[in-house]
Amino acid sequence: MSANIFVTGACGYIGGSIVAEFARHKGGLLESARIHAAVRSDEQAESLSTLDVSVVKIDLSNPYALAGYMIRNDVSIVIHTATSIDAEVVQNLITALKKRREANGKKAFFIHTSGLSAFDDNTGWPFGEVRDIDPVYFLEKQCTDSYIVDVLVAEQTQAAGLTGLIVMPPxxxxxxxxxxxxxxxxxxxLVRAAIKNKQVYKFAKDREVVLTHISDLTTFYAQMAEAILQKRALPAGMSGYYFTVSHSVRWWDILDCLAATMHARGLVDEPTTKVWPSNAFAAEALGVPINFAHSMWDSSPKVVCVNKDLIGWKPVWNRERLLQSIDEEIDDFLELGVPKSSLLDSLRQARG
Incomplete structure (x- = not known):
C-alpha cells in the first residue's frame, strides 16, 4: 500500500514547490505515494487541479477536522510549511497525527519547516556558530521565548510517539x-523596492548571507521523504535538526549585481547602490514592519550543515550561479509580481 503524505501550505512558496516536486517525482517509493495538499481557499484548490494530488480545504486551527482527515486517509507523514511561528497550529497537527497513530498503531512522522534566521546574532542568538548535530534543542530551550515552536515540535512529537524532524532552510x-x-x-x-524608488539600496553593514535555491530545497524534502519510506534511521526529536544551506554570498555582491543589471534594463537611475536612508525608509519600501527589515534582509547566521549527508543531499546551486541568474530573478518579479499567500502577507498585516 502506498504512503499518504499531508502537506500544509500547499500553495505557498515552499509548500507549493514541495507538492509539485512530489507529484512529478519519478523513481523510488515516493513515486507511488499519495500527496494530500492542504489549502485555505477554493481558488487555491483550483490552482492545484493540474496536479495529480488530493486537495483538501481544511482549517488548521480545527484539530478534530485534522484528526478525522488523517485517520480516514491513513496519513503517515505530515510536512508542515504553512507557518513556522504558530504554536497552536503545530500542536493541532501533532495531536491529529497522534490520533491517527493511535487508531492503527502505525509509525507516523512530523516534518516541521522552521528557519535559520533564528541563529543570527542580530535576532538575539547568543551561542555563535552552531551545527545541526550540536545539542540545538537544548540551546533553543534556553531561549524559549524566541524558539518556542521548534522546542514544542521536539518535545511534543516525542511525547506523542511520533518521529519529529525539523528542517531549517536559510x-x-x-x-x-x-x-x-x-x-x-x-x-x-528588493526588486520591487528598487523599481519604486528608481534606486537599489543596501544596509550600511555588509554581511554574508547563507542561501538555498528553492529547487535544491524541494530535492532535500524529496530525499528525506524517500529515506523515511525506506525506513532508514534518521536523527529525530531533540536530535532531529536539519540545516539546508547550499551556498553563501555577501549581500552587497547581490545588490551590486542587481543594481548594474536593473540599470542596464532601464529600471533604476544608477548602476550602483546607496545605503538605506533609515530603517523606517527601508521598512516602508520593502513593505514590512521596521523590526523585520534587518532580520529578513540582513541576516547572517553562522551554521554548519552535517545531517544533510545522512539524507544524501547535494545541492547544485552555488554563489556564481546565483549572481549569474539575477536577470531571471528580475524577470520572475516582472512576470509574477509580489509574492502572494506568503510570509510577507502576514508581515504586512502586522504592520497595519
Whole structure:
C-alpha cells in the first residue's frame, strides 16, 4: 500500500514547490505515494487541479477536522510549511497525527519547516556558530521565548510517539515550482523596492548571507521523504535538526549585481547602490514592519550543515550561479509580481 503524505501550505512558496516536486517525482517509493495538499481557499484548490494530488480545504486551527482527515486517509507523514511561528497550529497537527497513530498503531512522522534566521546574532542568538548535530534543542530551550515552536515540535512529537524532524532552510531564492505563490519573500521585494524608488539600496553593514535555491530545497524534502519510506534511521526529536544551506554570498555582491543589471534594463537611475536612508525608509519600501527589515534582509547566521549527508543531499546551486541568474530573478518579479499567500502577507498585516 502506498504512503499518504499531508502537506500544509500547499500553495505557498515552499509548500507549493514541495507538492509539485512530489507529484512529478519519478523513481523510488515516493513515486507511488499519495500527496494530500492542504489549502485555505477554493481558488487555491483550483490552482492545484493540474496536479495529480488530493486537495483538501481544511482549517488548521480545527484539530478534530485534522484528526478525522488523517485517520480516514491513513496519513503517515505530515510536512508542515504553512507557518513556522504558530504554536497552536503545530500542536493541532501533532495531536491529529497522534490520533491517527493511535487508531492503527502505525509509525507516523512530523516534518516541521522552521528557519535559520533564528541563529543570527542580530535576532538575539547568543551561542555563535552552531551545527545541526550540536545539542540545538537544548540551546533553543534556553531561549524559549524566541524558539518556542521548534522546542514544542521536539518535545511534543516525542511525547506523542511520533518521529519529529525539523528542517531549517536559510534565505531562499529562485522561482518556485508550485501553482500559486512562486516567489520568495526577499529578492523580489528588493526588486520591487528598487523599481519604486528608481534606486537599489543596501544596509550600511555588509554581511554574508547563507542561501538555498528553492529547487535544491524541494530535492532535500524529496530525499528525506524517500529515506523515511525506506525506513532508514534518521536523527529525530531533540536530535532531529536539519540545516539546508547550499551556498553563501555577501549581500552587497547581490545588490551590486542587481543594481548594474536593473540599470542596464532601464529600471533604476544608477548602476550602483546607496545605503538605506533609515530603517523606517527601508521598512516602508520593502513593505514590512521596521523590526523585520534587518532580520529578513540582513541576516547572517553562522551554521554548519552535517545531517544533510545522512539524507544524501547535494545541492547544485552555488554563489556564481546565483549572481549569474539575477536577470531571471528580475524577470520572475516582472512576470509574477509580489509574492502572494506568503510570509510577507502576514508581515504586512502586522504592520497595519
Amino acid at each position: 534565505t531562499l531564492h529562485g522561482r518556485g515550482g508550485g501553482t500559486w505563490n512562486r516567489l520568495s519573500p526577499q529578492i523580489p521585494a
